[in-house]
Amino acid sequence: xxxxxxxxxxxxxxxxxxxxILASLLNEPIPGQGVFWSSAGSRQYPVPMxxxxxxxxxxxxxxxxxxxxxxxxxxxxxxxMRSIATTPQTPSAAPSNSGRPKSSAATADAEPQASxxxxxxxxxxxxxxxxxxxxLQTIQNAAIxxxxxxxxxxxxxxxxxxxxxxxxxxLDGPLPKDLHDRDQIAFDLVRPALDKAFGEEGWKTFKKxxxxxxxxxxxx
Numbered sequence: 001x002x003x004x005x006x007x008x009x010x011x012x013x014x015x016x017x018x019x020x021i022l023a024s025l026l027n028e029p030i031p032g033q034g035v036f037w038s039s040a041g042s043r044q045y046p047v048p049m050x051x052x053x054x055x056x057x058x059x060x061x062x063x064x065x066x067x068x069x070x071x072x073x074x075x076x077x078x079x080x081m082r083s084i085a086t087t088p089q090t091p092s093a094a095p096s097n098s099g100r101p102k103s104s105a106a107t108a109d110a111e112p113q114a115s116x117x118x119x120x121x122x123x124x125x126x127x128x129x130x131x132x133x134x135x136l137q138t139i140q141n142a143a144i145x146x147x148x149x150x151x152x153x154x155x156x157x158x159x160x161x162x163x164x165x166x167x168x169x170x171l172d173g174p175l176p177k178d179l180h181d182r183d184q185i186a187f188d189l190v191r192p193a194l195d196k197a198f199g200e201e202g203w204k205t206f207k208k209x210x211x212x213x214x215x216x217x218x219x220x
Contacts, residue, residue, distance in 0.1 A: 021046055077178070081135045140189060143174035147193045156194070156203065160215030163205070166190045190214075 007022040016037050025035060032051040038044065061067070069075055147153055152169045155161040170186035170193075179185065194203050198216050205214050 016044060016046075080176075136185075139175065139179065140185070140192075143170050143189055144193045144196050146174040147189075148197050153197060156198070156214055157216045160206070160208070160213045162208075163190060163212040163214055166193065166214065 004026070007017075007026060010017050011022060014037060017035070021035055028034075030050070034049050034051060036047045036049045038047050147166070147169060150169060150173075152161050152166055156166070167186045167190055170189050171182065175182045175186055194214055197203075201217075203214055203216050205212055207213070
């Protein structure tokens with residue numbers, strides 16, 4: 001219920017609410033009935049309105065939470081991530097995050113930076129993953145295994161390959177297209193992939209046409 005004090009406060013806030021409008025509001029018998037002041041298009045006039053209860057008009061569809069889940073993208077993604085997490089993978093060394101600070105300036109030909117500590121990555125263990133399996137780690141391991149069987153790997157063994165082309169291999173193939181922050185993850189996978197394939201001391205970087213390349217050391 002509105003009181004005279006409420007109407008005075010409305011008038012003090014907006015002088016367009018004159019005594020005639022306020023009097024009609026004070027004597028309004030219908031709950032929720034009100035006045036909205038419109039100034040659209042410089043045509044100022046009051047518009048009658050009625051507020052309704054959203055909860056009364058739209059009751060809960062599943063008040064007891066016992067209905068089947070609604071088909072959503074999140075549900076589809078969760079199911080797919082579960083499938084990836086439970087698919088047997090070839091054992092692989094856990095890829096560290098290469099120790100480079102995360103930067104939006106990491107381009108296809110970006111040069112690897114000096115180590116400044118681990119870069120934390122989101123993992124499936126932080127979400128709803130089966131048996132605590134780290135889905136992101138599983139994806140990374142599979143990508144590293146795919147690199148070891150690729151033509152890019154063969155180029156690193158012979159003439160070398162541009163750092164950006166190794167990153168592009170991960171973006172074009174092993175990493176899921178809808179993986180969050182996949183560009184940075186692909187960049188961070190280059191070093192651990194080379195370490196896994198050739199050993200930490202089994203490859204080197206060099207400059208060619210102002211671009212960083214990686215090449216296996218003879219005998220690796």
